[in-house]
Amino acid sequence: MTLAALLFAFPAALHVGSAALCLIRLARPERLPAERPFVTLLRPVCGLDPFDAETLGASFGLDYPGFEVLFCAARADDPAVPVVQGLIARHPHVNARLLIGDDRPTTNPKLNNLAKGWDAAQGDLVVMTDANLLLPPDYLDRLLAELQGDTGLVSSPPAGIRPEGLWGAVEAAFLNGFQARWQLAADTLGLGFAQGKTLMWRRRVLDGAGGLPALGHDLAEDVAATKTVRAQGLKVRLARRPFGQPIGRRSLRAVWDRQLRWSRVRRDGFAGLFVLEILLGPWAPALGLMLLGGAAWLPLFALLWYGTEWAMTRAFGWPSRPLDLLAAVLRDLCLPVLWVATWARRGISWRGTAMEPAGA
Secondary structure, three states, X not given: OOHHHHHHHHHHHHHHHHHHHHHHHHXXXXXXXXXXXXXXXXXXXXXXXXXXXXXXXXXXXXXXXXXXXXXXXXXXXXXXXXXXXXXXXXXXXXXXXXXXXXOOOOOOHHHHHHHHHHHHOOOOEEEEEOOOOOOOOOHHHHHHOOOOOOEEEEEOOEEEEEEEHHHXXXXXXXXHHHHHHHHHHHHHOOOOXXXXXXXXXXXXXXXXXXXXXXXXXXXXXHHHHHHHHXXXXXXXXXXXXXXXXXXXXXXXXXXXXXXXXXXXXXXXHOHHHHHHHHHOOOHHHHHHHHHOOOHHHHHHHHHHHHHHHHHHHHHHOOOOXXXXXXXXXHHHHHHHHHHHHHOOOOOEEEOOEEEOOOOO
């Protein structure tokens, strides 16, 4: 096979194959959890985003027999604190508490915020869930359904929902057609990677690795979590389908900064895989097609490429309007630029905190 043919065939096969692996998940019967043990839900808050009252409020609507919710804030004057206090007051039947304190066992501010919750958790299963994730009533059951004997951690990427405007749609296209697609496809093959939006831990697994500080060894806790679990001969498994994250309106700068941060996290955590990301957009196969003398086939190639993604996103119930197709094209225009920009430096900035990889 010539280099041009390989340049076309390999990325095209990855594109179609990854979408097919995601659809296989939907064909899989829903699992029911084998048991429903007591669970601690940890939700860190820092600042107040437009959907936070709704997403944090969903913590009180879980259809589960025995759980506690521990909200964690670093400061008493955080804007999210009165919102959480109001939610707790309106739902006295739910076992929920707000913990405030600024412990710093790591250089990761999110982990530091969670440390007091980890110490106070009563459950042998502890779920760390970001504040901007919208939890369905069966959230805990859907995580528990993936908890098997060799499972050290159950996780899930977010699905971008309710995007507004063009750049909100681009953000959702990154979350859904790019990040969630590849994480779900890998998990379908038994190669699950953790995602920090949802981390359901068997407490003994993380404690056996040194506790919460073990998750501070990499730029992001999800990379460290994946390595920690695999080092113990266990697996990371993902929920059958992702949970929604409301997007709303975004600016181009906000989308770029967030995607560049995540790209640098992937490069630092799994450099070998990140090198191959340059092949994940349509540009390498399009170049291969032109080198093969098939420039006239480019419109059909584009139709099949984006038609495949549209079919997958529609099957999952993710945004699939004409605007979302345009957003997918804009996302793909950004991919090679992001890939190049990622190599410029290694550190990231998260909510005003500069973070550098170990040894940098």
